[in-house]
Amino acid sequence: MSRLSDLYKAMETLRKEGLSLNEDLEKQVSDLEENIIKKEILPIVTETIAPALKQVQRELVLVVDYVPGIPISVHLSRKRNFTADITDAKEILPDPQVEHKEIGKTGPKGKISAATRLKITFANGNVIQESQASETFRKFVMEIGAERVRSLGLKQNKVPLISNTLDKKYKSSQKAVGNGWYLMTCSNTLTKKRDIERIANAFKVKIKVEII
Known part of the structure; x- marks a missing residue:
């Protein structure tokens, strides 16, 4: 079970027990939900759509509208600064891949040291x-x-x-x-x-x- 599923299950259990959340706890839950989505869901979405977009040769913005139980709606826009109109919009940027130089073999390896802890x-x-x-x-x-x-x-x-x-x-x-x-x-x-x-x-x- 994912962390997001665990969170929703915990919330549902509290509701079934008739427990209400105060404003501070509601905010903590909301922040945790957002953090999980940012760190675990959005990177997967990014990795999935990036290869398909490589053939596109102009700048664009894709807006994904998701409502549970309803098919995803994707909108296309050329307006790059659209986030200025959405006060709580957040950009998720993965770290770029690093270019590593391949070093050729330099001869036989020496004695391997014992593992340390x-x-x-x-x-x-x-x-x-x-x-x-x-x-x-x-x-x-x-x-x-x-x-x-x-x-x-x-x-x-x-x-x-x-x-x-x-x-x-x-x-x-x-x-x-x-x-x-x-x-x-x-x-x-x-x-x-x-x-x-x-x-x-x-x-x-x-x-x-x-x-x-």
């Missing part, structure tokens, strides 16, 4: 320590908040550390951290440690990071 200890005693450094990093980012981490503008291999686009080259190393965001984990353990420390320092989170 990370241990993160918070000031309150809580510990994040998974079997893989990438998973420890992922759980740390989820603890801090993917969007907060993204706001720092960090990059790894030229790809945003937190991105809403799966990179063609490194997508297998991008781990989901919720709401349509992905964490780039293609780095060695020491680099991950340094990134974790930079993030913690930026948000004044007291932690101890160890390579084990």
Whole structure:
């Protein structure tokens, strides 16, 4: 079941129990619904229609009018600034694909070092320590908040550390951290440690990071 379905199911359960939502909670639910749609639904819509539009050689705007239970209505416009007439319109922009240079083989690889892990200890005693450094990093980012981490503008291999686009080259190393965001984990353990420390320092989170 999707997060959106979970949200609607929870709301329906509250209504069946005769519980009403106050204005503040209604706003929180509305914001959460909008965030899920922006991060999980709209990127899929964008990826679906983009290939079909490549043959179009002029600027245009497509407006999708969706009402549950009614066929989708799509309108075409040449007015690029139509959002000025819609006060709550929001533009969703996926991160662009990064061009990576292909490096040829330079000879036989040396001895592969033994895998290392990370241990993160918070000031309150809580510990994040998974079997893989990438998973420890992922759980740390989820603890801090993917969007907060993204706001720092960090990059790894030229790809945003937190991105809403799966990179063609490194997508297998991008781990989901919720709401349509992905964490780039293609780095060695020491680099991950340094990134974790930079993030913690930026948000004044007291932690101890160890390579084990």
